Ligand code: SF4
């Protein structure tokens with residue numbers, strides 16, 4: 001049995017109080033309301049725990065459709081060869097580097113040279129949110145998305161030291177001159193703040209699937225609710241063998257890899 | 260009392276103007292960093308903390324080390340330290356101010372720093388570090404003001420200050436422990452993930468700090484009428500020797516655990532430190548310098564003949580501080596990021612503006628320390644020799 005925050009609130013009668021507080025917070029976004037959060041529309045996609053499955057058997061080695069889609073949608077700057085100042089939300093990393101704990105000397109041919117899609121794991125037990133001194137990054141209690149508030153972040157980069165997956169990027173320079181084409185309906189960031197994949201929270205609020213999922217013609221990215229037994233993610237995890245990145249750290253990544 | 264800092268001869272003013280010039284140059288570089296972003300430094304997506312946070316770590320240690328004179332003097336009534344306790348507190352005050360400045364220059368959005376107060380996050384160690392560091396600053400300012408004020412009036416300090424002083428002792432230990440917790444609580448960074456980090460921080464701090472205090476005493480003996488006397492300096496040097504021995508021992512423990520267990524993620528950072536990884540070994544010469552200087556200084560401090568020779572003692576204290584500065588003010592922080600969580604080896608070299616900003620902050624610290632010492636000396640009528 002799991003006893004979650006909602007049960008606790010109900011039990012202690014704090015539910016009503018917190019509902020009022022939530023409404024107050026929505027009315028005064030300055031006090032705790034999350035800027036950037038799009039008002040939920042009626043057709044918003046919701047879940048108890050969002051998760052992604054990456055099907056490596058379908059993902060094509062040289063395809064970058066999902067990466068391009070994500071980075072265009074979210075105004076992620078491109079610093080070209082300047083690797084030091086690179087900002088990226090989703091990218092490909094050699095198999096052995098993505099899964100250092102699976103480092104067998106001899107591997108299936110198709111794996112050993114493989115490059116694997118990596119992005120924020122939206123960990124269920126995220127070390128990055130634990131260390132943040134301003135709660136500028138936090139796990140959304142209703143659906144488990146690890147959010148980022150670029151207006152509150154002070155740029156201390158403690159979260160980057162704490163993330164075991166290198167999922168976070170810092171804006172060492174002003175990103176705007178480095179964005180190829182600015183997507184007007186998504187905010188750009190300023191220098192001095194951290195950013196990362198946010199599971200397309202604003203697209204979900206508008207009833208759309210994540211940009212990377214939509215962009216993948218080979219259906220290698222499967223997105224859904226881990227708490228719903230019939231969801232596509234649960235289905236594929238039931239049928240196929242999957243692994244996660246550095247599970248021994250107890251972060252409980254919500255991104256699964258079918259190999 | 261502060262007006263006393265404004266009285267001084269030409270040598271004093273020349274020194275202060277020099278410091279002010281350095282501070283000016285540092286501020287100019289910082290202004291550039293504000294406009295351009297932290298991209299002006301040598302840090303990168305893989306090595307996200309560098310010179311600034313490393314100086315912060317080193318200086319927290321220096322600040323905490325005041326306890327090594329406060330404790331014997333106030334708890335054990337060790338009279339020989341009566342003259343230098345105030346100097347220890349002054350070093351603590353200037354070190355904490357430098358620490359806070361190093362954090363400010365390191366963050367990407369300094370204008371938002373107050374968010375740490377607006378959205379207090381007790382789960383974050385950085386939050387607690389802010390609390391203990393500011394508390395420690397207040398404690399030391401209050402203690403030194405009250406004790407000095409009493410000395411000026413020629414009366415005993417009021418009774419209420421004693422519990423405050425006693426409180427400052429565990430508080431000093433806490434600032435460095437909490438600073439170690441920033442690092443050693445991260446599963447993502449095997450190099451820092453060790454319970455010995457906090458004890459090691461304390462040991463290195465308790466040798467570097469008193470060594471600096473010895474140097475300050477020797478310097479003041481030459482430049483002013485203030486003479487701490489040989490006895491406290493000798494006592495301090497024994498403290499330095501013991502603490503350094505403990506530090507070297509702790510480092511050896513770490514090396515053994517990493518190397519003998521042969522766990523790759525624990526070996527890799529050490530390998531980078533001492534030998535380099537993937538042909539990248541910028542840090543290695545520094546680390547070897549640090550290790551050999553540290554050992555040499557330790558030997559000079561342990562052998563009574565060399566320790567009792569003030570000239571050699573001064574050299575040993577300088578060497579020891581260079582060794583510990585490289586170790587903590589550079590290697591410890593950078594190595595935590597190499598290799599990166601994805602196994603990449605990215606090297607870090609601080610850039611000239613970054614170094615200038617750091618020097619500027621040190622100049623601010625020295626400025627404050629000089630001013631404070633000036634006040635104390637003029638109260639005691641022990642200015643220029
Ligand atoms: S992958 Fe990293 S950034 Fe994403 S939730 Fe986990 S720890 Fe945080």
Ligand code: SF4
Nearest residue numbers: 132153154156157159
């Ligand atoms: S960089 Fe921003 S999000 Fe990350 S820990 Fe610091 S304040 Fe929080």
Ligand code: SF4
Nearest residue numbers: 070197199200210212
């Ligand atoms: S889920 Fe959205 S934000 Fe995350 S990688 Fe995919 S497109 Fe980018």
